[in-house]
Amino acid sequence: MIFGMIMLMTFGLVDTFFVGLLGTEELAAISFTFPVTFTLISLNIGLGIGTSATIARYLGSGQDHLAKEFATGALMLSFIMVGTLAIIGELTIEPVFRLLGATEEHMPHIKDYMYVWYAAGVFLALPMVGNSVLRASGDTKTPSMVMAMGGFVNAALDPILIFGWGPIPAMGIQGAAVATLIAWLAGMFYILYLLAIKRKLMLPRLLTWQEMKLTSRGILKIGLPAAGANMLTPIAGGVMTAIVATYGSEAVAAWGVGSRLESIASIIILALSMTLPPFISQNFGAQKMHRVEDAYKLCIKFVLVWQxxxxxxxxxxxxWIAMAFAEEADVAQLITLFLFIVPIGYGFQGVIILTNSSFNAIHQPMSALILSIIRLFIFFVPVAYLGSLLFGLEGLFGGAVLANVLTALVAYLWFKRALKLSQNEANMTNALEGERS
Known part of the structure; x- marks a missing residue:
C-alpha cells in the first residue's frame, strides 16, 4: 500500500506539472476542480470502507456466498451512485464553479476538463471499490499495483494527449482528463476480470432487486458516515487556513508547505489505515476479539514510535527543507518553526486515524464519524485558534499538537470500551448458542 500511494502521489504531481506548462489560466482552472473531484472521490472512499468492512466480516465468519453477493452489490451500487452524481455534475458545471469563484476566463478550461472527468469518475468508482474487495480478502499487493499502474498510464499519456504527438492532436487541458479516463477504464476492466473470473470473489451476474436492497443497506450503513468523515477534513482545513491567513501571506505559504509535508510524513499511517481494517473485520466476524485488540494495540505502539x-x-x-521550499527568509523561518512544533503530534494523529478505521472495521461507523467531528471541531480548530489568540502563530502550531494529543486519548479509551462491549456481546451469544445446542 505504501508503494502504491507513493506512486499515485508522484504521478499526481506529474499531472499538475504538465497542465501548468499550458499556462496560468489552465493551472488555476484545474485547481478549481479539486474540491469537486474530491467530493466524488470521498464517496468512493466511503463506499470502499463499507465494502471492505462488510465483506471481511462475512469472510471471517465463513459466509463466503454472502461475501460474493456483497462484492457484486458494492460494485453495482458504486456505479449507480457515482454515475448519478456525474450526470448531475455535468448539468451543473457552470453554477457550481461560479459559486467557487471561477471567472469567465477559467470557465472554458473547466468545462473542457470536467465534462470528460465526470465520465472518467464512473470508471474510477469500480477500481476503488474493487480494490476494497481484494483488501477484504487479505490481498493488499494487487490493489497497490493497480494504483501504481493507473498512475503510470495517466502520467505517460499526459504529455501525448495534452501537447499532441504525431497523428494525435493537442487537446490541452482536456487531454489530462482523457488520460485519466483511459487509465481508470483500463483499471476497471482489470479489476472486474480479477474479481469475477480469476479470483471468483463476486457473482458472475447482476443482483436481483431484493439482493440489491439488502447489500446496499449494509454497505451504506458504514459507507455514508465514512464518506462524510472524509469530507469534513477539507472543511476544517479551510477554516484553519483562514485563521493562519490573519498572520499574512508568509504564514499561509509556510502552512501550505507544512500540510504537504504532513501528507508525506503520514504515508505509513495511511497505509496501515487501509490494511488494519480488513484484518480487524475478519477477526471480528470470527469473534476473535483478542486478535482485534492485539492488532489495534500493536499498530498504535508502532505509529507512536515511528512518528x-x-x-x-x-x-x-x-x-534544509525550509531552504528547498522557500526563497524568502521570512517564509523559511516559519517553515522551520512549523517543523519544530507540529510534527510532534503526528503520532497521536496516527492513533486517531487508526482508531477511526478500526471503528468502521467493527461496524460502528457513527462512532468513527463522531470521532472525526470531535477531532476537527471540538479540539483541532478551537484549541489551535485559542492558542493563536494567546501565543500567536507558535500558539496555533502548539494548539494543533495539543488537540491531537487530547483526541488520541479520547479515541483510545473509547475504542477499548467498544471492544469490551463487543466481547461481552460475543460471550453472551456463544453462551446462548451453547444452551440451545
Missing part, C-alpha cells in the same frame, strides 16, 4: 523518528528527521533537516 517520533519522523519528527527527529524533520527537526534535523528543517533548515
Amino acid at each position: 517520533v523518528i519522523v519528527y527527529l528527521l524533520f527537526m534535523l533537516t528543517s533548515s
